[in-house]
Amino acid sequence: MARRKFVCGNWKMNMTIDEAKALVEGIKPKVAGLEADVAVAPPFTALHAVAEVLGGSSIRLAAQNCHFETKGAFTGEVAPTMLRDACCSLVILGHSERRTLFKETDETVGKKVGAALDAGLQPILCVGETLEERDGGQTLAVVSRQLKAGLAAAGADRALRMVIAYEPVWAIGTGRTATPEQAQEVHAHLRRDLEAMYGSAISDELRIQYGGSMKPSNAAELLAMPDIDGGLIGGASLKPDDFAAIVTAAAS
Numbered sequence: 054m055a056r057r058k059f060v061c062g063n064w065k066m067n068m069t070i071d072e073a074k075a076l077v078e079g080i081k082p083k084v085a086g087l088e089a090d091v092a093v094a095p096p097f098t099a100l101h102a103v104a105e106v107l108g109g110s111s112i113r114l115a116a117q118n119c120h121f122e123t124k125g126a127f128t129g130e131v132a133p134t135m136l137r138d139a140c141c142s143l144v145i146l147g148h149s150e151r152r153t154l155f156k157e158t159d160e161t162v163g164k165k166v167g168a169a170l171d172a173g174l175q176p177i178l179c180v181g182e183t184l185e186e187r188d189g190g191q192t193l194a195v196v197s198r199q200l201k202a203g204l205a206a207a208g209a210d211r212a213l214r215m216v217i218a219y220e221p222v223w224a225i226g227t228g229r230t231a232t233p234e235q236a237q238e239v240h241a242h243l244r245r246d247l248e249a250m251y252g253s254a255i256s257d258e259l260r261i262q263y264g265g266s267m268k269p270s271n272a273a274e275l276l277a278m279p280d281i282d283g284g285l286i287g288g289a290s291l292k293p294d295d296f297a298a299i300v301t302a303a304a305s
């Protein structure tokens with residue numbers, strides 16, 4: 054089945070409000086009309102300003118994290134409903150930087166996915182193995198564990214609202230990309246897991262993005278793989294030309 058490709062820029066902790074507005078102004082005309090879904094994930098502080106620039110554009114707005122409670126005494130946290138209020142329709146959850154640097158567990162990621170769905174957001178659930186886990190032959194077991202825990206609160210009826218992102222930790226921000234074959238092997242495995250959980254009607258429709266040093270020079274070969282349905286782009290999403298080149302590769 055033909056899944057429409059989906060490319061999301063993860064800006065991480067970069068961009069002032071003015072820089073964010075300029076970046077999205079640069080991206081907008083370059084991706085207009087391309088046959089792919091596009092989203093950007095600015096830092097919290099720039100979400101609302103970017104939403105205003107996006108206006109009626111088809112580019113969707115994503116946040117990079119949220120809490121699993123709806124409100125209350127959680128200093129420094131942001132609730133899923135607040136992201137809706139700031140015009141987000143998507144939220145990246147379980148990114149490896151959150152898991153590693155901020156000690157998020159499979160369990161908290163699963164709770165966040167449930168809360169995001171409850172709030173009407175579409176989660177992008179990130180999974181991926183470390184270099185040590187890959188060298189130890191644990192890649193498929195690790196991503197399966199993260200996938201199942203991350204989806205625990207989703208349920209079959211909400212599964213179609215999910216996006217999955219496979220991001221090998223050793224490829225993130227390192228310039229070292231998974232080969233198309235390495236990525237495809239994991240994507241196909243994740244799709245088999247999704248099929249076992251939800252059946253093929255759902256698993257065939259769910260999009261699995263690849264992330265980890267995707268850039269204009271390697272995007273086309275990765276995106277040509279049968280189970281790679283888009284990209285979650287860090288570094289290259291901060292340059293309008295590079296990001297647009299990846300979206301163009303996804304659209305062709």
Ligand code: PGA
Nearest residue numbers: 225226265266286287288
């Ligand atoms: P990268 O980051 O493209 O800079 O490797 C990807 C990500 O962390 O989502």
